[in-house]
Amino acid sequence: MVKQLAEEYIARGDPLGWHEELYRLAGGDPAVIPWADMKCNVNFLEWVQRCDLHSEGKTALVIGCGLGDDAEALARLNFEVTAFDISPTAIEWCRKRFPDSKVRYLVADLFEPGELLQRKYDFILEVYTLQVLPPNLQQRAMSCIAHFLTDGGTLLVITRGRDDEELHGSGMHWRLSHGDLNGFVKSGLREVSFEDYMDQEDPPVRRFRVEYSR
Numbered sequence: 088m089v090k091q092l093a094e095e096y097i098a099r100g101d102p103l104g105w106h107e108e109l110y111r112l113a114g115g116d117p118a119v120i121p122w123a124d125m126k127c128n129v130n131f132l133e134w135v136q137r138c139d140l141h142s143e144g145k146t147a148l149v150i151g152c153g154l155g156d157d158a159e160a161l162a163r164l165n166f167e168v169t170a171f172d173i174s175p176t177a178i179e180w181c182r183k184r185f186p187d188s189k190v191r192y193l194v195a196d197l198f199e200p201g202e203l204l205q206r207k208y209d210f211i212l213e214v215y216t217l218q219v220l221p222p223n224l225q226q227r228a229m230s231c232i233a234h235f236l237t238d239g240g241t242l243l244v245i246t247r248g249r250d251d252e253e254l255h256g257s258g259m260h261w262r263l264s265h266g267d268l269n270g271f272v273k274s275g276l277r278e279v280s281f282e283d284y285m286d287q288e289d290p291p292v293r294r295f296r297v298e299y300s301r
Contacts, residue, residue, distance in 0.1 A: 089121055093219070093259045102221050103173055103196070110176035121259070122153060127160040128214050130245045130286060130296060135164070142166045145209040148235055150197065151216035155181035158190045166210060171195040197231050198224075207237035214245045219259045226270040233274035236301045242276060244268065248283060248295035263295065271299050 089109060096105035113119035147166035149158045154177065158170035171193040172178050181192045195204055197216075213232055217225055236242050249255070249262035256262045265281065272278060276299040285291040 090259055097221060102224060106172070106219075107174040107176060110174045110180065113176075115180070117154060120154070122215055125154065125156065127156045128245065130294060131157055131160070131212065131214060131243070134243060134296060134298075135160075140164060140210070142210075146206075146237075147210040147212065148204075148208040150211065150213040150232060152181065152192070153177060155185055155188070155190065155192065157212055157214060158192070159185055159188060161210070161212065162189050169193065169204070169208070171197075171200075171204065173197070197228055200231070204235065206235075207240070208235050209237055209240045211236055211240070211242040213242065215247075217244070217263060218247045218261055220261060222255050222261055222267075225261070225263065225267060229268070229270035230274045233271055233276050233299075233301075236276065236299075238301050240301055241279075242271070242299040242301075244271070244295070244297045244299070246295050248293045262293075265295070268295065268297060271297075276301055 092109060093105045096102060096108070109120065117123040117125055142165045145166055147161045147168045149161065149168065149170035152158050152170035152172050155170060158168050162168045168190045170190050173196050175194045178192050178194045195201065211232060217228055220228055232242065247260055247262040249264050251264040251266045279298040279300050282296040284294055286294050
């Protein structure tokens with residue numbers, strides 16, 4: 088259902104509108120949302136466990152925060168966290184799940200963030216947002232994300248991966264190649280580390296986990 092919904096919106100020239108429609112149709116049932124594990128993303132947690140994140144007094148931004156688990160994990164690490172999603176229903180859901188949260192949850196469009204996001208962040212987390220954008224929007228999205236990173240800051244990107252010669256995919260799984268991700272480098276960031284691995288899903292999914300800095 089989700090792939091069909093995404094394709095319908097893309098066909099009508101609204102490649103972002105299906106996110107709000109999906110959260111609305113879910114009616115509060117997280118099982119309808121494919122990426123809603125109701126816990127912090129394991130690929131992010133694995134990275135955190137072997138990295139020395141200096142979070143005290145630092146700001147963090149979560150791109151396309153969904154139901155908020157990754158944002159809450161960053162808050163527990165003592166970051167001052169801002170998390171946004173294009174879906175008002177998703178943000179309302181976050182606020183209901185975490186009524187006492189310290190996270191600043193916002194409804195915002197990555198491509199038109201307005202004044203709400205006009206600041207720079209020490210740490211940015213992007214998990215699975217790029218891969219649900221059609222290829223013609225991915226480079227623009229990378230430029231927008233890079234814009235939010237402060238000097239000396241860190242960006243962590245986790246996405247479905249492919250070889251350069253492979254097809255992107257379709258619907259809600261537009262895989263990215265290492266070459267595609269150079270859009271961040273073109274936007275002024277430096278690649279610090281690049282991991283190409285199979286995750287623990289059944290069946291396993293090829294992932295890229297990439298760290299950038301400015």
